[in-house]
Amino acid sequence: MSPFISWIDAPRADRGVHVADDAGGWRHAAWSELAAAARRVGARLAEAGVRPGDVVCVVMPSGHPCLAAVFGAWAAGATVSPLVPPSFQPEREYLAHIGAVLGQAEPALVVTAAEFEPIVAKAMAEAGRPGRPWVMPDDWRSPGGDGLPQVRPGGPIALLQFTSGSTGEPRGVRVSWRNLAANLALIKHITTWREGDAFASWLPLYHDMGLIGGLFFMAATQGDLWLMRPDQFIRDPGRWLGCFDAGRATITASPSFAYGYLTRRLRPEQLEGLDLSRWRIAVVGAEAVDAAALEGFARFAEGTGFSRAAFRPAYGLAENTLAVTAPPPGRVARVIRPDWESLRFGEPVRVLESAVLGEAPLPPGSGWLVGHGLPPHPPAGGEPLGVRVVGEDGEPLPDGCLGELVVTGTSVAEGYHGGREGSSTRFADGALHTGDGGFVHDGELYVLGRMGDSIKLRGRTVYVEDLDAKVAAGTGLGRGRVAVVGTTERGRAGVAVFAEADPGGWAEDAHRMLRELLGPEPVITVVAGPRGLIRRTSSGKIRRRLMWQGLRAGRLEGAAVVARTDRPG
Missing domain, CATH: 3.30.300.30 (ANL, C-terminal domain)
Structure with missing residues (x-):
């Protein structure tokens, strides 16, 4: 049984998930409580008609009830698909997006919170889905009867991951249990995970980095998780930073813009007394990594004990489950400045300057790229993962030449749901053609980003x-x-x-x-x-x-x- 589900049979009572409330405090639920809740919710989903292998969509804000719903879907033997809940976008825009997702996912059940039930019901109707949403009961935490229901075995697909907030026709990535297990081994390697590590996240649970890299990673390792909603981070970024004060979280994952936001929003006096010396790993990804934002935060937080060596710039994408590469542990990230005007696909990249974070001034817009390492050799507990750079003809290019990144290995997902095809990102002959441009310089992968058909913001x-x-x-x-x-x-x-x-x-x-x-x-x-x-x-x-x-x-x-x-x- 996968470690992502087997923890439900042997959950820890001394560790769990701390969820930020809206009054400045934290509410805690032990993994043992969440495991029991998952079993009970799974039994109720089965009673509602969910069968092993069915898709269950979850439209809920980050919190303990959402966790019970996600793991409850797995306990029912279903494939889970967390979707973006309503937030600040116009209702018509949200209905169009979520309706398109539901139409493609064809879920047996849509689980939602009571406050979202009316708009989710509208989206289901627009997608032609029968019935009404299944509203998460208020008593999800209650014991309710003698003993606990059994976890039902499911099908090979664990997760249907839709690209978060995307425009255009949605594409759902089919992630198997085998994919998750392989990527867990890689994430453990990237984070140098050790017993006692705890994770802090403000990322949404419908995003692959927040879901797999945060929630699923901590469930599989039974570590403490400090969980905020994105809107809570935007209102009070210092609260997230406080999670790394001595004795709390040691690992996180976030886009680089968060570090620029922290630097702009916080005043130096707000860092007084903060001890960040035990913050070991800050995985940075989900978009092009901004070297200036990382260096700016490192300088801003100099008096807290924070180390630049904590930054782990990572390359990844949902089609490879999550992670692909990151620099080796304990090394300050490398940066280079290419000659942007001379960049040509298939040709050598001219590098004007190279350094490590902290060695050179990195003003915003100066064009520095951050290194992303290469896949570990051999991988830690997983099967081989490879990255190659290819030209227009699909043939490998020499190191130093700009081309498309192609990924191979067990983390490569099972394709898009419903047999849909990608545009720039596509699956072919067991390999993932990412649609991202990049090159290898001095044994390090540098990623330029999308090549024509999409952008990441x-x-x-x-x-x-x-x-x-x-x-x-x-x-x-x-x-x-x-x-x-x-x-x-x-x-x-x-x-x-x-x-x-x-x-x-x-x-x-x-x-x-x-x-x-x-x-x-x-x-x-x-x-x-x-x-x-x-x-x-x-x-x-x-x-x-x-x-x-x-x-x-x-x-x-x-x-x-x-x-x-x-x-x-």
């Missing part, structure tokens, strides 16, 4: 096919005359709009629309040109990466940049 994947439609409609140019390309510039995510049109007011409309949709972070470029500007394959597919490379090299005939923002704001 604060852990959220945005597909450019959806942006094509929005920009075409908003500018009035028409769908066939607009193509949006995901880009990476000096380590920052960006988008470029290519339009077969003369320069005009539509360009500012497109720029403004994308800024509203994507927020302040990405670089936005708008390009006008004649008919034929948008390059296509013989089957009609847009050759997005080729267009961006042609623009950068000055080979895109007739193209003119008519609007651009290369700094936040």
Whole structure:
């Protein structure tokens, strides 16, 4: 039995999950309490008609009831699929997204909280799903009868992971128990996990890093977990930082923007008396790692005992369960500054400077990249995992050349749910073609990010096919005359709009629309040109990466940049 479910049979009573409340305190439930609750919830789900191998979607905020629902689905033998709960987005937008997810997942049951029941019921109706949501009972923690129900064996798929907050057609990644076990071995290696370690997280449980790297990791190892909701972190980031004060959490995982946010929001006096010397590991991922944000926080927290060696910049993606690579333990992260203007796919990368964190000034926007190590050799308790860099023809490139990252190994997921196909990220012949650009320099992997078909912003994947439609409609140019390309510039995510049109007011409309949709972070470029500007394959597919490379090299005939923002704001 997988360690992700076997803990329910032998849970610890001396460790558990501390959940942040909205009054500044913490509520605790031991793993033994959560295991008993999972068994009882699992039995109720079975009574409601859930059979082994069915999909159960969970739409709940982070908290003990959500944990009981997630593990209860497993106890019922189901495949669990945590989904984003309602938050600040307009209701129509949320219904469109969650309805599309439910339509693809085809769950036997949707578990939700009482306050979300009306909107989840609307989403189910829009997706054509029969029945009503199953509302998590208030007495989920109550003993309720003699003895505890048995855990039912399930099917081979443990988790259906939908890309969090994505636009466009949703894609659910099918993660098996075998995938989870292999990635657990890798996560243990990356974090140098040891008995007594505790984890602090503000990441949502519908996100792979928060779910697998936080909750599932701690359940399998029976460590203490300090859990906040994302909105609680945004309101009071110092509360999360306080989790690492002496004697509490030792490990975390977070996007790099969180460290920039901490540095901006907190005052130096708020760090007085804080002891971060036992904070061993800070895995950084879910988006392009911002070297300036990490260095800025390290300098800000100098008086607390925090060490730069705690930062573990990691590369990963849901299609590989979670983690792929990270630097070796105990080493300060390496950084390099490539010649961004000369970058060409398939060609050697010119490196202008190299250093380790703390050695060189890293101002925001200066274009430094952070190293992500390479897979461990041999892997710790798992089967071999490989990363290779390939060119346009799929053949491996020499070290130092920019190409697409291809991942192999037992962590590679079982594909997309319902036989759907990816765009830039795709499964082929047992390998995962990530759609991410990168290269190896001095034995270290450096990742540039998405190559044309999507971008990642604060852990959220945005597909450019959806942006094509929005920009075409908003500018009035028409769908066939607009193509949006995901880009990476000096380590920052960006988008470029290519339009077969003369320069005009539509360009500012497109720029403004994308800024509203994507927020302040990405670089936005708008390009006008004649008919034929948008390059296509013989089957009609847009050759997005080729267009961006042609623009950068000055080979895109007739193209003119008519609007651009290369700094936040």
